Amino acid sequence: MGFSPVKALIDVTDRSRWRREALIGLKLISPDDPACSGIDGEASLTDAAQAQDRIRFFLKDRLTRNFRDVGRAWLSEVGPCVVEVTHAELLDEGSRLFLETLATLPGRDVEVRLQVGAGGSAATALPPESPREDTINRLFARVGGLSESDVDHLYEQAVEYLSVGDSWTAERILRGIQPHRDVPAVWGRLGLAYTMQGRTLEAEFCCLRWRSDPDPVGVAGADYALSMLYARHHPEHLRSLDRTAEYLEHGYAALDRVDEDDDRDLTFHRVFNRNGYALVEFRRGRVDVAIEHLTAGISKLRSGTAVHRMHQTVLMYNLAQCYRRIGRIDSAIETYRELLGVDGKMPEYHMELAHCHLSAEQFNEALASLLEARNLGPSIQEVHSLLGFTYLRIGKTAEALDAYRIAHECDPRDVDALYDYAYLLAESEQTEKALQLACSLDPGLLPRDQAVKLLTLAAEQHAQLGNLPSAHSALEEVLTLNPDDPDARANLDQVAAAMA
Template identity: 35%
Template sequence: MSSNRQTPRHSWLSGPDRTVRAATAEALAAAGHLTTVDCHRRLRGPYTAAGSLLRAIVPEVLRTRAALVARHAIEILSVAPELKDLVDAPPQTLTSLASPTERTRYYSPLRTRRIAHGLTEFLNAWAQEAGSTAGRPQLVLFDNLHEADPTDQELITVLLRRARTEVLTIAIGTNASPDLPDGLAQALDRHARRTELPAAPAAPDTRVQNELLQAYITSDGTSDIPAEAAAYRNADPRLRCGLHRVRAVELEEDDDWSLRLGAIAYHRAHAGGRTDDECRDLLTAADYCLRMGYYDAAIELGGQGRDSFDPVAQERLYCVASGKTAQALGALGRTEEAEVIYRELRGRYTDPVVHMVSSYALSMLYTRIHPAERQDSDLAKQYVNNSIAIAKQLPDPADRAFHTVFHENGLALVELRRGNPETALRLVTEGLARLDRELEPGKQSLHRSVLLHNRAQVNVALGRLDEALEDFNGVLALDPYYPEYYCDRAALQYKRGDLEAALADYDQAATLTPPIHELYYNRADARAAAGDTDGAIGDLRYVLELEPDYLAARVNLVSLLIDEGDTELASVQLAQGLELHPGEPDLLCTRGLIAMEQDDADAALRAFDEALAADPLRSAALANRAVLHYEAGDHAAAVADLTRALEVTGDDADLLYNRGFAHQAAGSWRAAIADYRHALDLPGADRDAVECQLAECQAALAVAVAG
């Protein structure tokens, strides 16, 4: 198999000294334009590098391509909130508008990957425009990548693959032995040429210790100069603390929000005991990262609070920091660590609210967040019942109403997972009615919309599609800019057979969010069903541009290309898929289909044999191999494969028709008649074709009996 690997166009500059890395990047950019950004997360936390790059280029892009900025406003403002005075905010959702006390829904951890894809497309467009103006390509050096927040590392993983190298090339700067996530390391290996650089030549450093110490502090702890780091380590602790405090105050005067997520938090953590205001600032920063879906940073900032707040004297602060840390851990799948924190809080405190919140959190861990093998619906119900019991005792009537409904919504999820959808529907419906009855209009709007959305999903599970549609319409009236609601309503409309409405919802969702590959995958299905094969192929190709290893999209794309007769492009896509998923039976099966289209029966048979060796229950391979056996005159083998396929799939009108046809060709009239009659009892049968073959078999059987 030939590889689709190309010669790397990006550069990986690996060495201990950033001055050498910078000089090397300057040499690489001799014929182009260089932009350098420091990735070190101590500077600005999440998206330190991306935010720095956007703050440098967006003002100019606004002057030349305002529509491009508007199209990517979600990504830009998520990454560089300091640009809010320049960039018009996109339409807001109830999630983004909710106050901290009313925030009951948090982003998927996949949100940052979607932002990475949207930023990549923005940067490609910027580089093309800048290159056409300046007549030269753009080179961006992302230095200190080994010290970057996972958000920047994820972005650069995507950029290395998707940057249009004719206009935008990437240089990566790391130390000599970087500890990088697997995905980033693989992207560097595949898309970048590594150059190992020496240390800078030693030169006398005439600075005194205090100057070296101040330089380290001013670097916000990012200096890689050994003398500066040594001066910091060897300094009097009280002097260090004082310098950290002074630097924090200096940075606060800049009033750049992202500094509070990086450098300011770093200096406050090393400046000695925090004041009450500084404690609240830390929790505000942790909450911001939690609300934005920057979960690694939320864990780091929340962990600072757990380390620095006294669990006795600062009980509330410690509990809040612990809760945010545990919630972020759960979002990233680090569920055992999250559970340890919740159990610690339950063991340490008697506050009813602490027990209410932790009981609910433990219930969610055991009903949907823990790995499947650790989920326990009985335990989940016990925990959520405990949280409901406490909520019902809260003294304030509005708090009591809201928290009871909130936790009963959790119980509804538990009941749905336990196979009790009617109970779940009742709980959600009663919750909506109670909020309407006991809370002022406009209060807890986000949770009202969540309840309505949940009821729509339960109605879908119950097959009550009209009621579900009414609920989806209602939730979109409350929250008209939340893209997932359009996707969910589109899926419902598809199920109801209204393809036009489904496509309209998918189209609307696509305007409200950075790229979501599942959206385009599902729209491709709807387009194919509506007869728009070209549109479906376009969507699937875009899905694979976003996520090349998305197997289902690859299989569907190859199948559509085969149906369209484009076996050449289908073969290219298939080869790429098999390189990513060697031995994958679905792809081997499509290789057999291509060979059948090319009238190469031997190659097709080999492909189906390989697919069935990998998965003996692959019904499509069995059905298509049966066709080859039939065409080769081996009717018994065809019947055997179709029989096995029916054992796998259950009753299927097309498979029964084909097996009847094979029986008929072998002269097994009674067996053929039985299959044709059975097929006629099933939905989806081609009745005219089946009845025609049935009549032929009945006539042939009559002749055979008479003879």
């Protein structure tokens, strides 16, 4: 089972006092923890969705955000500390990612030491016992001789783990049962697990196996998964809008082969498919056609079932994005407000509403939306970056600087967030700190545009501090990367003249 070392760490704290966002993250790591048993009522529809109703699954960025929320709550309980992990070579993937995230939390309050083999730690934390995990481990130990009902149980548990975001545990269970249940549904869930991990070629292989399902609804599901690989998840050089459209059209046609007396919700499946095709039209620049697909779908999902309600919010979100793309900002704002009336606890919706207000230069309204987004999702980096920009536009430099600092701390490896923070430090005459940040990344490892921005900022700070040779060197690097930059050439000439 996954996250055993993390569960051992968490178990030394009183989680009942944690904030809602930390408990939402805890559900991913330890879904059976009593502390998060009632959190669904405080969560967005996406976070609260049950396994059978879930249509949004979490990728790495979302998991890292959850881990930051959990890590901060844990540190607030235990205080500054050292975490020593012995036999680190045996760490599961989820625990490794959590510990990497924990080690990069701001404030240097925790040091994580990974040791190969046994260690000499004086204190050892053991994971709490879980009846669910004990049952899974017991069944898994004799998976080849299980009854059909026991294999069903393992499959259902894998689906549950996928639902909360633990694709690694789900993958291990599915790979264990696949030789004994070689059916399309298992391949489909395994493909989803690989997609969540960014292993898209393996995901495509599994989804193609899923596509052999004799059930037309299964074929439509496989086609949708394959379409999204080619639209969103594959590396850029493998993506294809034409392949996306082909899979969606094939899946839509497959639904016409379902028997008329089938009692499954074909309306949902058809609307789900056309939502995917709306993305194709959106990417092709046919935004009006995408809007037609989305508004028609929304009108068909008014029944109030859980899966309809969830998918309705997805369609409304996409509709608002369409309105924003074609400049109908008032319509986008109206749609986001309607969306928040259905699911007001999704921080991303508040953030996207803020984008619209910013487009309309409604800065006070944008600020109100961003503060609500920050309250609901304090680890979303983009929220803090937008807060920094908005505070600047209303003349609150100190608040902007703090927001940019937090955005940088959310992910110290994000170059744009680092630059925003360093630039405002420079504008605030905190020259040495700005220079330290600008020089903290190797420009040789960055895309050209990002390297040029940081080198230019570093040159300006070197010059401010009177270090003209370093300023000259940085500007020469800029011109090596971008020989036709007139500003860099003029600045280099000016520095050279001052050095003469």
